Amino acid sequence: MRFPSGLFRLDRSVLAAVGFAAVLLSLPAWAQSPAQTIPAAAAHQSTAPIQTPPYPTVAPPPVQRTSLNIVVLDPAHGGTDPGARGAQGIRESDLVLDLTFQVRRALEAQGFQVLQTRSGNENPSFDDRSAMANAQRGAVFVTLHISSMGLPGTVRVYTLPDMPSRATAGGILNWDFAQASYVTLSRKFGDAVQGQLVQRFKGSPSTVQTASVRQLRTTAAPAIAVELSSVSVQDRGDLNKMMPGVADAIARGLAAFRPSYVLPGEPGAQP
């Protein structure tokens, strides 16, 4: 194509001036927002303009691991519910209260803060007892029982069997299945305590047992049930003699479990 030479010269100078002006105008915008380049893939996906947030963005703080500091002790039964009853008027509800005070002393000596679901002859509901543990952060729950039968002088630790997690879409725990997320941790805690108990009480199992204990189901914390055998002994003194050993075993088991205490959702938690 042939152009008149004067017109061609004018066009070239005009184009050069326009190009220079465009480069000058775009420089400040470039310098201010260098990160606003849209990756090619993203540009293909969306044609909507990317907007900067109207607030300063801050990196989320790292999730802190909760440490185990609180033990909620639950002397079972009470009030009009005496629990297991044995010869000579032995009542489970009275004995577990005595046991609770001994366990409390042993735990406080280890530096734990201890809460009790009852301190006298009351009978809180299952849910009220669980609520006390569920309101704490960094707590475990121990419910104390004495059986009607079984080999006298032995102690068993129970946790719930496996149950699938029942968390809602918002991550809120279902109260009726609050223990679901803690079963693995509860079992680890139970094994630590049972391991201590078997050293003191021959004939006890060496590992934790599983049973559908009602009290544990609604507890959103590592939770175990400890059951001594049994109210069928002829002399209450036989059970009283067991109590310091049980208290010491729970305190030592809890101390051994302490490093494993990683709550669900925290770094290092087991699925």
Add this chain to the structure above:
Amino acid sequence: MNGRWRTWLLVGLGVAVVIAAIYFPKLKRRVKTAAKIPQPSEEQARRELTTPTPTNASDPMVKVKMFWASDEDENALSPITVELALSPEPVLRAKQVLNTLLAGPVNSDLRTLPPDAALLAFYLLPDGTGVADFSEALATSTPSGIESEQLAVDSIARTLEANVPQVKRLKILIHGQEVDTLAGHLDLTQMFIVNTKAAQPSGLSVPVPIRPPAAAAAAKSKESRR
């Protein structure tokens, strides 16, 4: 009244006194014997009134495994084989084995369920859920404790598992009602998986046998000797 009638009247009265004197000690003995006979409890009376599970004479005799307490370890279950005329129909069959379980073994020390307890009804839902409705005595007479309650429920679940394969899950009711616990410990609001292979995992409680390894091995060898 003349003298003759008076004589007869006196003789008659005398005979009555003699008869009464002879009969009175016997009557006294009978009253004492009757007092010694234990009166049936309300639950026993209910159980007697409950329609017994019908058995058909043409039903074949089948060897069934009943899970009662082990004679070596009262806290463990042990299968005992008994021969029963069992119906092929699963609901009737479940009632028959549960009533046999309730009746207990020859050695009553090994029973896992209270003697007063009765099975009021048994239903089998299309999804394999068995609903066993027991009388109140199951809750009031089962010894309180995690271990004893677990043993009771486990004996029911394992007996059903061994003899009624159609039952995959078990729900226990007390007198037609769902209750929180059996006797203060074991959760009865949940279902128990009976047939672990057939049941779908759905957050149900699994009754786990409470049996130390040594007792389990002993029971297994005993069973294999039969």
